Amino acid sequence: MVELTGRVIYAGEAGYEDARSNFNARFSASPFAIVFCQSVQDVINAVNWARISGIPVRIRSGRHNYEAFSVANDALIIDLNDMEQMQVKDGKATIQAGAELVPIYETLSAQGVTIPGGSCATVGITGLTLGGGYGLLARWKGLTCDSLLSVEFVTAAGKVITANATQNADLFWALRGSGGGNFGIVTSLSYQVHPIDKVTLYQLSWNWTEIERIMQFWQTWAPKTDDRHTSILKLVPESVGSLFVVGQFVGTEAELRQILEPLLALAPKAISIETLPYIEAVYAFAGLKPGYPKRLAHWHGSQTKFKNASDYVAHPLSADGIATVINFLKQTPSKNIVLQFDSYGGAIAKIPSDATAFPHRQVLFNIQYQTYWTKPQDQTAHINWVRNFRAAMQPYVTGGCYINYCDRDLKNWQTAYYGNNWQKLKQVKQKYDPDNFFNFEQSVTK
Ligand SMILES: Cc1cc2nc3c(=O)[nH]c(=O)nc-3n(C[C@H](O)[C@H](O)[C@H](O)COP(=O)(O)OP(=O)(O)OC[C@H]3O[C@@H](n4cnc5c(N)ncnc54)[C@H](O)[C@@H]3O)c2cc1C
Numbered sequence: 240m241v242e243l244t245g246r247v248i249y250a251g252e253a254g255y256e257d258a259r260s261n262f263n264a265r266f267s268a269s270p271f272a273i274v275f276c277q278s279v280q281d282v283i284n285a286v287n288w289a290r291i292s293g294i295p296v297r298i299r300s301g302r303h304n305y306e307a308f309s310v311a312n313d314a315l316i317i318d319l320n321d322m323e324q325m326q327v328k329d330g331k332a333t334i335q336a337g338a339e340l341v342p343i344y345e346t347l348s349a350q351g352v353t354i355p356g357g358s359c360a361t362v363g364i365t366g367l368t369l370g371g372g373y374g375l376l377a378r379w380k381g382l383t384c385d386s387l388l389s390v391e392f393v394t395a396a397g398k399v400i401t402a403n404a405t406q407n408a409d410l411f412w413a414l415r416g417s418g419g420g421n422f423g424i425v426t427s428l429s430y431q432v433h434p435i436d437k438v439t440l441y442q443l444s445w446n447w448t449e450i451e452r453i454m455q456f457w458q459t460w461a462p463k464t465d466d467r468h469t470s471i472l473k474l475v476p477e478s479v480g481s482l483f484v485v486g487q488f489v490g491t492e493a494e495l496r497q498i499l500e501p502l503l504a505l506a507p508k509a510i511s512i513e514t515l516p517y518i519e520a521v522y523a524f525a526g527l528k529p530g531y532p533k534r535l536a537h538w539h540g541s542q543t544k545f546k547n548a549s550d551y552v553a554h555p556l557s558a559d560g561i562a563t564v565i566n567f568l569k570q571t572p573s574k575n576i577v578l579q580f581d582s583y584g585g586a587i588a589k590i591p592s593d594a595t596a597f598p599h600r601q602v603l604f605n606i607q608y609q610t611y612w613t614k615p616q617d618q619t620a621h622i623n624w625v626r627n628f629r630a631a632m633q634p635y636v637t638g639g640c641y642i643n644y645c646d647r648d649l650k651n652w653q654t655a656y657y658g659n660n661w662q663k664l665k666q667v668k669q670k671y672d673p674d675n676f677f678n679f680e681q682s683v684t685k
Pocket residue numbers: 262297298299300301302303304305308309319336356357358359361362363364365366367369370371372373374418419420421423424425426643644
């Protein structure tokens with residue numbers, strides 16, 4: 240009989256409460272056990288043990304799944320977070336699957352390079368990459384998955400395989416955009432790295448009363464600017480009083496000021512533009528101060544609960560669409576709400592929609608509906624606000640959603656996440672996991 244190896248924590252043992260926790264404290268699952276793998280052999284043993292024992296599994300790395308799909312009651316959680324080694328050589332970074340984002344940027348930027356990733360310090364590289372991976376270098380170098388060169392992978396049969404452009408190329412296609420947990424367990428990922436030195440950041444703000452004009456302008460401007468520039472429009476409830484455009488440019492302040500000229504002409508009430516070493520920009524967008532200790536304070540024990548959702552927009556929002564946004568931001572359950580527009584275009588759009596499993600290449604931007612609360616009595620109002628807002632926006636948006644902002648409420652999630660790539664994903668599932676050993680509430684089925 241195969242045994243579980245690695246750091247195993249069973250239900251009821253010391254450390255179990257922390258081991259079962261999810262970044263989104265809205266969810267509370269009670270797994271049978273969590274195995275923190277220390278090596279690829281531990282992963283293989285966990286897969287073989289679960290298959291023989293008939294215990295369902297979930298795969299976990301950074302625990303940031305919005306809907307807690309990486310944990311489940313009575314399941315064995317195969318956790319890769321302790322596997323976080325990385326190596327940079329010959330223009331390539333090889334990173335173990337459990338690594339988190341900021342330590343990766345620190346290691347890479349010490350060698351003058353990076354990969355385009357997301358902003359939150361503790362998001363796992365694997366979940367981020369498998370779903371696409373959007374961040375402040377996305378219009379410059381594409382999604383995180385667009386820099387992926389090769390993946391080491393453990394199948395449901397407990398075999399280690401490689402997926403890249405020449406070996407298991409269909410699986411490699413699927414692993415760039417289908418999201419995690421569907422086909423097997425990624426144990427390490429290799430990326431092409433990109434030289435980087437200084438970048439220029441900015442934050443502009445206006446009175447909330449300017450919302451209509453800023454939205455109208457931003458949505459046709461930001462997705463069409465210089466590829467080295469990635470811009471985010473942050474809209475907040477009317478009661479907060481301001482709205483913001485933030486962004487990053489891989490170049491000088493003088494060049495950025497030229498790009499921003501039409502936005503600056505809209506007379507922001509506050510302007511901050513600063514050129515920084517790339518890693519300081521990472522800290523800035525992660526909400527951390529420069530010089531923060533190497534091993535970042537972890538979020539374990541966080542009581543923050545949230546409900547987020549997303550929509551892609553391929554054509555500018557109409558006047559009615561903009562009016563709907565304004566209406567919902569005037570009537571919010573609290574101030575802990577952000578409506579974020581992430582600019583696309585640039586390098587993201589240069590890859591065909593069927594070249595990887597990530598289909599949303601030809602859009603202007605992604606809307607993120609974000610609500611946060613801590614008290615149980617606030618939950619229903621926040622969740623309903625997101626649901627009602629998203630429903631009201633459907634006539635004005637394009638109809639796709641970002642898998643990394645997964646949403647249990649979606650009825651046609653297959654089309655929303657994958658568009659025309661769904662049929663091919665089913666074939667990949669049939670080939671690599673025909674018994675559906677790896678599954679969860681919104682997993683790919685054959
Ligand atoms: C605070 C916060 C900030 C975020 N910021 C960004 C951002 O800037 N840009 C962006 O694009 N996204 C962002 N996201 C979304 C994030 O990319 C996804 O939630 C991502 O799936 C998280 O990956 P994880 O490894 O941390 O999470 P997990 O919950 O561990 O895993 C996510 C999914 O991947 C599967 N999985 C995990 N490990 C493996 C593995 N080794 N092999 C196969 N499957 C695996 C899991 O089963 C699950 O389905 C953010 C999320 C949060 C909560």
